[in-house]
Amino acid sequence: MARTTPMRLVELMVLKQDVGSVIEFLGKKGNFQFQSKRSEASQKSESKKDNADGEVLQKLQQARSFLCVDVPVSEKCLGASSRPDAGDRERAQKILDEVDALRMKEISLSEDLKRVKDAVDEAHSFANLKVPFEELDHLSFLTIRIGRVDSVSLDEMKFSLGERAVVVPLSDSASSDKSKVLVASSKKARFSIDSELKKFGFIGMEIPKDFKGIPDDVLQGLEARLSDTQKAFDLVEEEKRNFAKTHFDMLKSLLVSFTIGSQIIEKQNALESTNLVYRMTGWIPERDCHDMMKELDTLTDGRIAIRVYNPSEVPSVINGSEKVPVKLRHGKIVSAFERMIFSYGSPLYGTIDPTPFVAVFFTVLFGIMFGDFGQGLVFILVGILLAKKILKFGGWGRFAPIFMCIGISSSIMGFLEGEFFANTEILRPVSAAIKGAFGVTDPKALEEPLFSLEFWEAENPIVPIFMIFGITIGLGFVINSIGLIINFFNKLSQKQFGRAFFGKTGLSGALFFWYVVVFAIRIAALKHSPCAADWIIIGTTLFLSAFGEPFERLVDGERPVIENGFGALLIGGVVELIEVVSTYLSNSISFVRVGAFALAHAVLGYIISSMVALAPPPAGIAISVIGNAIVIVLEGMIVAIQVIRLQYYEFFSKFFNETGREFKAFAFEYK
Known part of the structure; x- marks a missing residue:
């Protein structure tokens, strides 16, 4: 039986000049898990160490956010890049400086635009107000000053007022007189504005007392200023878009490089070191160990000391304070089922790898409960689209083989049952042949769809129902038995011989389970009469x-x-006796749900088919599409949950007495 991947602990002594290159090499290989022995206090202190590349990366991310660009980075891109060099740092600083200049320009124009918009809105709100203009200063938050100032001093006055006020020239563009201006500010700034205006010889203009509202030239001047400011702001936004487009490739390259660089420094800060030498230890799959050590020796020109240990030679493993990390090695199809294992718990190092069994059981059980040729083809199509990355749904692409597997099993079961998108007419000849193979002889039953009401009327419904439940319970017996066998060999490999032979999930419990099942079959099928030997074997194993x-x-x-004494042993044994019997009974009966869901799926298909037959053609097509879609999505989810539940509670519970630690290699990732 396949076991977890053999591991080795590697100790590397690396010179300070080579540590960055070595960490980069390990990160790109993605098969080295650092051994962590640091305390929480030391981790906090290490996190405070300088990380220059991390600071640059943060600034680049802020620049990317300002430019409103998305930078997708694949694992292939990370593998092809390297940590930043002097040229990368120079290019990064240049981009950051240019982005900062754009940011400051945008902020300045944005604030200016807001002030002008506020002034225009305020002026328009009082344009038709039938009160003297001189009273507007008392009615709004806006302070307006209209007057003249020497055109020579105009630019200097604008600079002095800065962001506190909006200065709008009121003279016609063709006129030589450029001295007439409007100054608008918020109410709270009016005193400081008046003081500034006096410095530049501002002379207020008299507005006729009988003039009501806002002068037209004031409104026109404000709107012209708003238009000019909006154009300037739009030009900056266009400049941003052009900058992002022309610098996209460089920004992406720098983000990837500094991502790698920051993670190298972060890992380097966490290592044990002297002034000249760094020490790093970690776990690596045995099959990769020799080649990687040769590559490291070449990379450092021999300036590295390497020691390799078997897990049995590692003190922390021997005393039980550390578990050897577990890595599973499979092909593309079986590896898609690994997350079902690790979501429950990691197997112990050196034990049997249950993933191939999970892949087979999940596929078969799902197909039995969800048998429909057409709906199975839909799952196959979804799996192909996920594999080709045409259909993108989060990280579900890695589960594409699972969709294809359950699609194939569902299609096979649907073909055998004669069901195609809940229609039993298309595959009727196939259904009739299958029923004939199972001993159905009544011509009417052979002509009727499987699981239809007419079929049950023609044949005794008890027989096929019990046949289905018997098959699923038998399948459960096989799954439970494999779990017990896995547990037995796991305990032998761990040298826990007592637990291998005794206890509920040991060999004695397995023998009790197997003999009781065989004993029941002999009585039911072969009319066997119980004898003393039967009761002795059952009693001894129990x-x-x-x-x-x-x-x-x-x-x-x-x-x-x-x-804990004989009394505690007696009480615990009686409780355990009840648990042994109830557990094996419930573990077997639990698989009845497989048959129940198979029947429920057939009944749902029959309901959809009947509704389609009763409805007119256009409505019938709609009912068929909607009904099948609901069944595929909702029942598909329910069946998947039930299959996972059976694996977790009936199969895993036999041998997952203790969990291990999943192998998580150090690898660069872009966040």
């Missing part, structure tokens, strides 16, 4: 399963054999 703890301790050399 006793060793329920009262197995002292035998486990005896075989494993643990003392005392009866740890």
Whole structure:
């Protein structure tokens, strides 16, 4: 049986001049998991160390955000890039300086535009107000000053007022007189504005007392200023878009390089070191160890010391303070099912890899519960679209093989049952042939769709129902048995011989389970009469399963054999006896749900088919499409959950007595 990937612990002594190159090499290989022995306090102190590349990366990300560009980075792109050099740092600084200049220009124009818009809106709100102009100063937040100032001093006055006020020339563009201006500011700034205006010889203009509202030339001047400011702001936005377009490739390259550089420095800060030498230890798959060490030796021109340890030679593993990380190695199809394993827990290092069994069981159980040739083809299509990245839905692309597997199994079961998108007419000949193979002889039953009401009327419904449930319980017996076998060999490999032979999931529990099942089949099918040997075997295996703890301790050399006294042993054994019987019974009966869901799926298909037949053609097509879509999505989810539940509680519970640690290699990632 396939086991978890053999691992080795590698210790590297690297000179300071080579540490960056070595970490970059390990990050790109993506198969080296650093061994962490640092305390929480040391991790906090290390996180405060300088990371120049990390600071530049943060600024580049801010620049990317300002330019409103998305920079997708693939693993291939990370692998093809390298940490930043002097040229990269110079290019990064140049881009940051140019972006900062654009940002300041945008901020300045944005604020100017807001002030002018406020002034225009305020002026328009009082343009038709039938009160003297001189009273407007008391009615609004806007302070307006209209007057003359020497044109020579105009630019200097604008600079002095800065962002506190809007200065609008009121003279006609063709006129030689450029001295007439309007100054608008917020109410709270009017006193400081008046003081500034006096410095430049501003002379206020008298507005006729009987003049009402806002003068037209004032409104025209404000609107002209607003138009000019808006154009200037739009030009900056266009400049931003052009800059982002022309510098996209360079920005992407720099983001990737400084991502790598910042993670190298972060990892370097976490290593044990002296002034000249860095020490790094980590786990690596055995099959990659030799080649990687040769590459590291070449990379550093021999300036590296390497030591390789078997897990059995590592003190922290021997004393139980550290678990060897677990890596599973599979092809593309089986590897898609790995997350089902690790979502429950990691197997222990050196134990049997259950992933191939999970892949087979999940595929078969799903197909039995969701048998429809057409709906299965939909799952296959979804899997192909996910694999080709035509259909993008988060990180679901890695589950494309699962969709294809369950699609194939559903299609096969649907073909055998004669069901195509809930229609039993298209594959009727196939359905009739299958029913004939199972002993159905009534001509009427052979002509009727499988699981239809007419079929049940023609044949005794109890027989096929019990046949379906019997098949699924038998499948559950196989799955439970494989789990028990895996547990037995796992315990032997861990040298836990007591637990391998005794206890509920040990060999004694397995023998009790198997013999009781065979015993029941012999009585039901072969009319076997129970004898003394049967009861002796059942009683002995049940006793060793329920009262197995002292035998486990005896075989494993643990003392005392009866740890908490005979009374505690007796009470615990009785409870365990009840649990052994109830657990194996429930684990077997639980697989009845597989048959129940298969029947429910067939009934749903029959309902959809009947509704389609009763409706006129256009409505029938709509009912068929909507009904099948609901079944594919909702029932597909329910069936998947039930299959996972059966794997977790019936299969994994047999051998997942203790979980290990998943192998998580150091690799560069772009966030």
